[in-house]
Amino acid sequence: MKNTTHLILGMLALTFGVEVKAQIQLPSVFSDGMVLQQNSKVAVWGWGNPSETLMILSGWNPGDTVRTVVDNQGRWKAEVPTGRAGGPYTLEVKGGNDSRKVSDVMLGEVWLCSGQSNMEWSANMGIMNGEQEVKQAACPSVRIFHNPKQGADTPQTDCRTKWEVATPESMRKTSATAYFFARYLTEHLKVPVGILVSAWGGTPAEVWTPADIVEKDEILSKNKLKDYPWWPIKPGVLYNQMIHPLVPYQIAGCIWYQGESNHENAPSYARLVSKMVEAWRKDFGWDFPFYYVQIAPHTYGAKNNTPALLREQQELMLGQVKNTAMINISDLVENVKDIHPRNKRAIGERLACLAMDKVYGQFTGAYESPRLHEARVVKRNLEVTLEGNFNTLHSTTKKVTGLTVVDGTGKQVTVNARLKGKTLQIPLRGLKAPYQVYYCFDEATIGSLRTDTGMPVLPFRTEKIEVK
Structure with missing residues (x-):
């Protein structure tokens, strides 16, 4: 029967x-x-x-x-x-x-946490002060919904996992960045915080984007992705299984830590992630906050300076997609040969400071890195002015590191700068116009510029600067 x-x-x-x-x-x-x-x-x-x-x-x-x-x-x-x-x-x-x-x-705050390995990275994989952090992870007001790593060719309706209270056992196997983000929020907001963790190491942003968006785009559809046995590269497969089953669960926002696997197609990254965010927001029914981490300095051994171009694309997104913000973590990198910065607590808490300020209206700590505002020639100096929520600049070393100028003859010179308020003054002795200034605009340089709030300066390159 x-x-x-x-x-x-x-x-x-x-x-x-x-x-x-x-x-x-x-x-x-x-x-x-x-x-x-x-x-x-x-x-x-x-x-x-x-x-x-x-x-x-x-x-x-x-x-x-x-x-x-x-x-x-x-x-x-x-x-x-x-x-x-x-x-x-x-x-x-x-x-x-x-x-x-x-x-x-x-009832509390719910955040979606997604990306590749730096979002997936758990205490089990090795983080700074890992065992100590695990022992202190009994936090009943933090709840974790950890999505298993699975893909699908069509949009799915369920993801077959469960909610867990944050304990040493559950914390050590989930995203450390997401956990520290949630713990900081619950400590400061005094409310429960739930994290929906959907992350898979090595994955390009294409797999998190609905397939038809990638396949129908004249630029994105031409990008070549390297095939590896450890993670999927087919557009849409992780969106289908690790994002779509969560729709339309009400969220407060999303934190995103990804980009390393897209550096070889850097010129189209802002276009790709902008379309991904647009699709997710349509699914969830509102323009939720989307906060992300700029990829850290790392020795990729890449051609054509693609990691620097990827970081530039990440900054460009700030002006292209509303309700977005980005943190820089170059000051938290201990070893540029390791693509996974291990101080996940500081990264998660910096993202949380961003959310506390932007979403909840409470400033609890610095998170914003200065951006390039303008560059011009004043007398025999290049003056580069930055913008952001800070007052003064300083260098962590005696001379500023990470700063170079290329002149009109193609000559490239490592330079120092005098720091005055928000401005860098760079002497032009022996250099011919036009000039271009670069700061940490390569794959692995960690510059010495910091603000009075302790934040690192975003990498940048100027347009060619003529003498007026």
Whole structure:
């Protein structure tokens, strides 16, 4: 009889295109220990028997019942209002003959955390002060939804994992950057924080972008990606399995740490990630904050200075995509031969300081690096002025390092500079116009310029500067 029932259900699915599920079901992102975005209307969805009316009851608002009807495809979705942070609560979905209850539900802040290996990197892989950090990782107000590394050729509806409370055991196997980001937020906001971790080392941004966007773009479709046995390179495959099943879970924003695997196609990186962000925002239903890490100095051995061009593209995104911001971590690199900076706590907390300021309106620490504003010739000096939230510059070494000038004859000279407020004054003795100034514009140089807030200066190159 059991086999006959399964056969009939299968035939119905083929005949009517119904997505058959056994009575009421919820995707795994709705599971015990979850965090829902506070003070919002959150989407709750799943599967059930077509045409059945369902009731959704929330422990934080017991007097309010939300009703929805399962559609002809066996799917349902409803909007459930949440209140201010708190918990634990329950969330229950009831039908005529079935129900599903989720326990230990917290209301707080939810962030998507994605990228390649530097986002995936866990304490198990080796981080600064790793064992000490693991021992201190009992943090019940941080909840982790760690997506398994899987790809799919078509968009999927579930990702088969569960929420976990931050413990030494769960912390050591998830993204260290994401964990430290969440821990900083919960310590300063005094609310639960949930992180949706979808990261896979070595992956180019194409795999996180819907395939049709890449394949239909006249520039992106021509990019060549190196094939490796350890990670996928086919456009869309990780979007399908590691992002799409989370849609439209309500999030406060996204942190992104990726770019190293795209440096060989650097000129189109801003275009690619801009389109990826646009697609994700369309899926999640709003222009959520998208904050990211500029790739760190590393000895790639690359041709045509592509890592520097990639960093330049990452900075260009700031002016192309609204509600974005970037941190620089060159000051946190201990070994340029290691593509994985190990001070993940400082990286996660710098991202958290950014979110605290931009999203939550609380300045808790410096995070912003100065950018190039203008460069001009004044008398016999090049004056390069930076912009940003700082007052003065200083050098961590006696002479400024990382600074070069190329003159009109093609002569390249390593130069020092006098520092005055936000301006670098570079003497022009022995150099002929026009001039170009470069700061850390190569693959691995760590410059010595810092602000009075302790932040490193973004790498830059100027246009050719003529004498007026």
